[in-house]
Amino acid sequence: MSTIGPIPEPVAGCKPTAPPVLTEDQQTKYGQLLDQVKSWESLPTSKADTDNKPISDDERLWLTRECLLRYLRATKWSLPQAIQRLRATLVWRREFGTGTFTSEYISPENEKGKQVQLGFDKEGRPCLYLLPQNQNTKPSQRQVEHLVYMLERTLDIHPPGQEGLALLIDFRNTGAGGTPPMSISKQVLDILQSHYPERLGRALLTHLPWYVSAFLKLIGPFIDPVTKSKIKYNEPLVDHVPASQLMAASGGEVDFKYDHSIYWPALDKLAAERRQQRRERWETAGKHIGESEVYLWGGEESSIGAPKENIEVSNEDKSGEKINDESKTPMIGNDTASMNGETEIVDGVANLDIKQSEPVKITA
Secondary structure (H helix, E strand, O other): OEEOOOOOOOOOOOOOOOOOOOOHHHHHHHHHHHHHHHOOOEEEOOOOOOOEEEOOHHHHHHOOHHHHHHHHHHOOOOHHHHHHHHHHHHHHHHHHOOOOOOHHHHHHHHOOOOEEEEEEOOOOOEEEEEOHHHOOOOOOHHHHHHHHHHHHHHHHOOOOOOOOEEEEEEOOOOOHHHOOOHHHHHHHHHHHHHHOOOOEEEEEEEOOOHHHHHHHHHHHHHOOHHHHOOEEEOOOHHHOOOHHHOEHHHOOOEEEOOOHHHHHHHHHHHHHHHHHHHHHHHHHHOOOOOOOHHHHOOOOOOOOOOOHHHHHHHOEOOOOOEOOHHHOOOOOOOOOOOOOOOOOOOOOOOOOOOOOOOOOOOOO
């Protein structure tokens, strides 16, 4: 197989494992968090800012049911901590500018293809390749912005029911200058752990030279043990990613050649289309905070705002008899019941609930 652009869908059958249904206590805490979030009318635009600005539609759309659940799981179901961390992330997203980076602004960082979203692993996680041998710029704040931009684009295209992603980091032919400065590494780790909880499904590191191993030992104290358990070293990538969606250079069957003039606009177009589809679904359903990501990403689950009578009709069997009332209303959060049947939602992505350190500021 040959391709020069991103692959839009995972291999048939590559799906996340269905998670357990929420307990009564967990559903209660989710409801309390949802009520709290709905009460937020404005937030600061930065940590140092005392002036608040209203919550935007983009932020309301971001505050999905699964988003709230990720923060609850990351804090081991501590409601106060989940509230604090969720607010902190919204303020960080405003200050960092996650929604403002254009493909044109980030483009110079990726001209040599040092980060590539391509294919999906065996659980439907979109794969983001980090290829430091293709590094083409000096350390700067835009390198951090580039990584965040690629994380956001990768998450844009995950399939319904999937929440995580897979990082494939290939250190082949990487010189000693390919490892980032400690300041940038700590800033990136803080961003991942504080503002992308439970998003890392696995990290597959291959072709590690001695100086990279030494570098990993240096940053090891900043990495949570749960996250470390998701990092695999020098394992055959075909054990984790279908060969039909894995680069040939990594042991797969995809003959991929990076051409920035073709790949970059193709990725931007695919991600923009997916975002527009989600917004249209969200607006059609009534712009709910706490909307289902399965519904928003086009899966077989109704909006949380679906009329009750529609749910009741769906719970009649062909003979017209009512099904057990326990199945009438979908459970909040990761329940697999829905009006369209069983929906699978990811379980087992890494819990990045780690150190609450301050982001490391660097000079661009």
